[in-house]
Amino acid sequence: MHSMVEPGSQAEEVGRLILAAFIVLALPSLPFGNFIVYPFTILTTWFHEMGHGLTAIAMGQSFDSLLIYADGSGLAQSQVAADASPFLRAAIAAGGPLAPTLLGAGLIVASAHQRLWRPVLWGTAIAIFASVIIYVRSAVGIAVLPLVAVALALIAWRASPGINRFTLQFLGVLGAMSMFSDYRYFFTEQVQIGGRTILSDTGQIEAALWLPHWFWAAFILLISAGAVGASLKYALNDKRRLNTRGKPPANVLQFKRTSDRSE
Incomplete structure (x- = not known):
């Protein structure tokens, strides 16, 4: 049987997103909250580092491995051609900080369409599993990420549609709000990662394109805020949600009974 969730009012949708944001912000302050939030910290690091790696692949370079450390920091290791252009190097560096918020915006948009809830959760779980097998080369990543993937797969498989939607909203807000938690970075x-001092992402963009790192930090935050704002506007759009009301899913047949008696 196909289960439908009736689109709620704008106030209900806003309430769910605010609840997701509250959980993201409040978890570290709760008793044992740091332990509860830890898998999500690792997940946002995964978003970030996969952003670097997948951007490198998209630019024709190689993505070798992904390291995630116990403190929640991470490192994507790629092979970039010696003659690679400064713009290519800058794009790979920018792919990391942009990835969590762009993915978060995408998940918020997906949460507005019931037909996408389970497929997107399944796809996210499969992507995490695949990345652990192919790229992750650190004990923390290998220990934590499969547990997150299993949890998402179980939610996609067994949870109610409402839980599916809220999970997407929670993950979307988690990715979207990472730009605020990472603003100092x-x-x-320069930063310390794995006991080494290396250029930060914006430091690498500065080295490639000359403008100061703080300019690129502000630019990335501006793009991220725009993407998240656009996704929220879409998800909360009254006209789009009202147009979905009363429309049965494609696999549901409707039968209409009429009276034989003439007026």
Whole structure:
């Protein structure tokens, strides 16, 4: 039997998104909250580092491995051609900080369409599993990420449609709000990761394109805020949600009974 969730009012949709944001913000402050939030910290690091790696692949370079450390930091290792252009190097560096918010915006948009809830959750779980097999080369990533993937797969398989939707909204808000939690990193030129001092993402963009790292940090935050704002506007659009009301899913047949008696 196909289960339908009736689109709620705009106030209900806003309430769910605010609840998701509250959970993301409040979890670290709760008793044992840091333990509860830890898998999500690792997940946002995965979003970030996969952004670097997949951008490298899209630019014709190689993505070798992904390392995630116990403190939640990470490192994507790629092979970039010696003659690669500065713009290519800058794009790969920008792919990391942009990935969580762009993915978060995409998940918020997907949460507006019931037919996408389960497929997107399944797809996310499969992508995490595949990345662990192909790219992840650190104990923390290998230990935590499969547990997150299993949880998402179970939700997609067994949970109610309402839980499916809220999970997408939660993950979307988690990715979207990472730009605020990482703003200090954006405005830092060098960082310590895995015991090494390396250029931050914006520091690498500065090295490639000359403008100061703080300019690129502000630029990335502006793009991220625009993407998240657009996704929220779409998900909360009254006209789009009202147009979905009363429309049965494609696999549901409707039969109409009329009276034989003439007026």
